[in-house]
Amino acid sequence: MGLIMATYITAGVTTITPRLVDGYESEREGGTIVHPILGRREPDVTLRPAGLDAGKLVLLFDVEADALTARNALSAAGVFRLVSDERTIGMYFVVPEGERLSFRLNDDTRDDWVVEVPFHEVTP
Numbered sequence: 001m002g003l004i005m006a007t008y009i010t011a012g013v014t015t016i017t018p019r020l021v022d023g024y025e026s027e028r029e030g031g032t033i034v035h036p037i038l039g040r041r042e043p044d045v046t047l048r049p050a051g052l053d054a055g056k057l058v059l060l061f062d063v064e065a066d067a068l069t070a071r072n073a074l075s076a077a078g079v080f081r082l083v084s085d086e087r088t089i090g091m092y093f094v095v096p097e098g099e100r101l102s103f104r105l106n107d108d109t110r111d112d113w114v115v116e117v118p119f120h121e122v123t124p
Contacts, residue, residue, distance in 0.1 A: 007084040009074070016059075016070045022114065023058030024089050026121075052121035053091070057082070059115045060106070067113035071103045074117055079124065093119040 009016040031048035061067035074080065074095060082091050095101065099118035106112040 007082070007086075007089075009070075009080050009082050011073065011076070011078040011080045014073050014076075016073055018059035018070065018115075019062050019112075020060050021057060021084065021086075021089070022060040023056070023116075026053040026055030026119075028053050052123070054096070054120040055118070057117040057119060059117065061113045061115065064105075064113050067103060067115050071101050071115045074101055074115070079122060080119075081124075091119075091121045092124045093121050096120045 007018060007021050009018075029051040031050045033046040033048065035044040035046065037044055059067075059070060061070065078094075080093050080095075082089060082093060084090050095118060101118070102114075102116040104114050104116075106114050
């Protein structure tokens with residue numbers, strides 16, 4: 001069962017409204033640099049904050065045309081804003097170079113359409 005929430009994604013005048021966010025996963029890369037020092041057991045460290053989140057959104061649509069429109073909109077160059085009543089996933093993001101947006105028929109229902117979106121969070 002997916003997360004049921006009111007969610008939309010905007011970029012300029014474009015608004016994408018999936019029926020639900022069926023999956024969300026993110027990771028964050030650490031920022032502190034560890035410098036091994038020859039002849040010492042303990043390293044020197046340069047403290048830096050962790051990076052922003054990167055991961056994948058799985059969006060579910062009722063209609064094939066809406067899912068295809070969403071994938072095409074998310075394929076455009078731009079900064080996207082994800083707004084959701086689930087506060088932890090709201091963000092600004094881009095689709096990173098070399099990552100693939102997928103579009104498929106839901107294997108379980110054979111009725112819904114799924115768009116998987118790789119993202120990298122950015123500061124607006």
